[in-house]
Amino acid sequence: MKIVNLIKIAYRSLSKNKFRVFLTMLGIIIGVASVITMLAIGEGSKQNIQTSISSLGTNSITVYAGSMNMGGVRMGAGSYSTLTEKDADIIRARCEYVNAVSPVVLKGSQIIAGSQNWHTIVYGGTSDYFAIRNLAIASGNIFSTSDQRNAAKVCVLGQTVATNLFGEGKDPVGSFVRINSIPFRVIGLLEKKGQNTFGQDQDDVIVAPFSTVQKRMLSTIYLNSILASAKSEADIENAKDQITELVRMQHKLAIKDEDDFTVRSQADIANVFGSISKVLTMLLASIASISLLVGGIGIMNIMFVSVTERTREIGIRMAVGAKGRDVLIQFMIEAIFISFIGGMIGILLGISVAGLIAKFGGWPVVITMFSILLSFIFSAAVGLFFGWYPAHKASNLNPIDALRYE
Amino acid sequence: MENRNALISVKELAKVYKTGDFEVHALDNVTLDIDKGAFVAVMGPSGSGKSTFMNILGCLDSPTTGEYYLEGMNVLKLNKNELAELRNGKIGFIFQSFNILPRTSALENVELPLLYNSRVNARDRRQKAIEALSSVGLGDRIHNLPNQLSGGQQQRVAIARALVNNPLIIMADEPTGNLDTRSSYEIMNIFQALNDKGITILMVTHEPDIAQFAQTNIMFRDGQIVSNEKVQDRKMAQEELQKLPVIKRENILT
Numbered sequence A: 001m002k003i004v005n006l007i008k009i010a011y012r013s014l015s016k017n018k019f020r021v022f023l024t025m026l027g028i029i030i031g032v033a034s035v036i037t038m039l040a041i042g043e044g045s046k047q048n049i050q051t052s053i054s055s056l057g058t059n060s061i062t063v064y065a066g067s068m069n070m071g072g073v074r075m076g077a078g079s080y081s082t083l084t085e086k087d088a089d090i091i092r093a094r095c096e097y098v099n100a101v102s103p104v105v106l107k108g109s110q111i112i113a114g115s116q117n118w119h120t121i122v123y124g125g126t127s128d129y130f131a132i133r134n135l136a137i138a139s140g141n142i143f144s145t146s147d148q149r150n151a152a153k154v155c156v157l158g159q160t161v162a163t164n165l166f167g168e169g170k171d172p173v174g175s176f177v178r179i180n181s182i183p184f185r186v187i188g189l190l191e192k193k194g195q196n197t198f199g200q201d202q203d204d205v206i207v208a209p210f211s212t213v214q215k216r217m218l219s220t221i222y223l224n225s226i227l228a229s230a231k232s233e234a235d236i237e238n239a240k241d242q243i244t245e246l247v248r249m250q251h252k253l254a255i256k257d258e259d260d261f262t263v264r265s266q267a268d269i270a271n272v273f274g275s276i277s278k279v280l281t282m283l284l285a286s287i288a289s290i291s292l293l294v295g296g297i298g299i300m301n302i303m304f305v306s307v308t309e310r311t312r313e314i315g316i317r318m319a320v321g322a323k324g325r326d327v328l329i330q331f332m333i334e335a336i337f338i339s340f341i342g343g344m345i346g347i348l349l350g351i352s353v354a355g356l357i358a359k360f361g362g363w364p365v366v367i368t369m370f371s372i373l374l375s376f377i378f379s380a381a382v383g384l385f386f387g388w389y390p391a392h393k394a395s396n397l398n399p400i401d402a403l404r405y406e
Numbered sequence B: 001m002e003n004r005n006a007l008i009s010v011k012e013l014a015k016v017y018k019t020g021d022f023e024v025h026a027l028d029n030v031t032l033d034i035d036k037g038a039f040v041a042v043m044g045p046s047g048s049g050k051s052t053f054m055n056i057l058g059c060l061d062s063p064t065t066g067e068y069y070l071e072g073m074n075v076l077k078l079n080k081n082e083l084a085e086l087r088n089g090k091i092g093f094i095f096q097s098f099n100i101l102p103r104t105s106a107l108e109n110v111e112l113p114l115l116y117n118s119r120v121n122a123r124d125r126r127q128k129a130i131e132a133l134s135s136v137g138l139g140d141r142i143h144n145l146p147n148q149l150s151g152g153q154q155q156r157v158a159i160a161r162a163l164v165n166n167p168l169i170i171m172a173d174e175p176t177g178n179l180d181t182r183s184s185y186e187i188m189n190i191f192q193a194l195n196d197k198g199i200t201i202l203m204v205t206h207e208p209d210i211a212q213f214a215q216t217n218i219m220f221r222d223g224q225i226v227s228n229e230k231v232q233d234r235k236m237a238q239e240e241l242q243k244l245p246v247i248k249r250e251n252i253l254t
């Protein structure tokens, strides 16, 4: 039997049953596209969480005012007035596992430069703040210890703030801005960091000396939090313990008293989000497998529905001289065609949908070869099997039984 | 070997269907020779085994016991692929229910046997299919789909398909069973013309009227042949068609 003839036969059969072909393909397309999209979202968030967490500084430790039991963290850092600069000082002086410490205060402020104005958060920290938060300078400088001592009216701008006040690409260093009506000199510009996992723009910040913000803007002695950086990853746990000891001592807490502050390392947060992203990926993967299953059932369904019709067709073909092998090859060609084209369309659709989600939904997506292969192979296997199965069954029948099949 | 002139020779052919504990002897030791060039009509009451007999001779089904020689070849020794080649090249089978592929043009339906015959190339295939369709009077309907054809026309497509590989023998199981008188006579006309060219024809029919177009009539009863007689005053389709009322012809042929 000439394979050209069988291809011709398969081609004729496909073109005569466009609707059935379309429905079968649809199952494959949906299965493949949804798996690729789901896994792309899952993988994207996972990678995004990892990079934004490590960009926060992997060794950093934060002391929040208020304890977990008091609901302090839930209510937002700084809702409790328990931390003071003395706490930061004692950590810096006595904790042997940290190499950098910065008290942190913050205030939402109105910033004006010329005719432009912008609302953002002004963080007050020491020069160590930049190192601990992994903030790099794109232009200019960070503030000096004397700026800090003098509560100098200087500040460092994030890219978003600079763009909104001075325009795209302009270097603001040396200009003046008014923060809540107080004039500040811009001495530095931060490098772009982009969005973090929660969709927050990390470039929408201003950093000023701790003393300036605390005294000139907040007039308080309390802190929102204290940031510290452990000397190495191995020191993180020891550092947390020691910081807890030191702050308890400083706060003169008795043994039975609960902590009035909370110590968290970046690793703790990373672990929480790591497990969240694992759950998310699992969830998406299970939705994806359901889509694959539904796609597979769709293919199965349409194939089984057409078995009667196709068995009669096979009977006719055998009655005019088709061999079992001819019928099998014809059906395989059809199934391969459907699976292949359907799989291709599904891949393209999946990639486009993932792209659209990234573009309009602002979700990070990462398409992996694994997801493409997994969905393609599964759908193709379902398509091939259910395409081949009726042919295999019918080609073993007597022609007359195939003709009479109901 | 058996009768040297016989195209088909069957000996003690039997077919038993088992349904549960119950056995149906659809064919009960049938022995028969059919000569080359014969035109045989098989008659008999419903359930007497005519279709069973035809399906076995047409290599669509196999007997429970017995022997079957086609051109002296022991058919029951052949494997599935060799049987497929026989059905493709030597036998043209026509069914009561036409059994042509739906949504497939007359031309493509007739080309089908040639597609399974690797000795025929694409150009010959088309040529032969058109010739076969013309010979059954459908030269102007080759691109019609089955649902655009009348029952008689669909049956003629099936006949063209049976003819296209130049078979030795045409087997037809109630080919006129679903057709009116005129269409039936037209089919008989085609069969008689083919028979004149030397093609052997074996046909099952319920209508004594149609059986009269054959040369011999075989009677089945309870899976056995009870008579095998030459047809007296055989009808010629050409003449019978002339006798039909003229109005009817126009209604049907357009």
Ligand SMILES: Nc1ncnc2c1ncn2[C@@H]1O[C@H](COP(=O)(O)OP(=O)(O)OP(=O)(O)O)[C@@H](O)[C@H]1O
Binding pocket: B017, B018, B019, B024, B025, B026, B044, B045, B046, B047, B048, B049, B050, B051, B052, B053
């Ligand atoms: N697949 C089958 N399974 C069981 N019994 C069968 C099968 N096919 C046919 N039979 C039985 O075999 C017998 C002969 O059937 P067959 O179809 O050959 O009759 P027939 O002469 O062609 O009848 P009709 O004129 O009605 O077409 C019947 O009794 C029928 O019930």
Ligand SMILES: [Mg+2]
Binding pocket: B050, B051, B052, B173
């Ligand atoms: Mg019958």
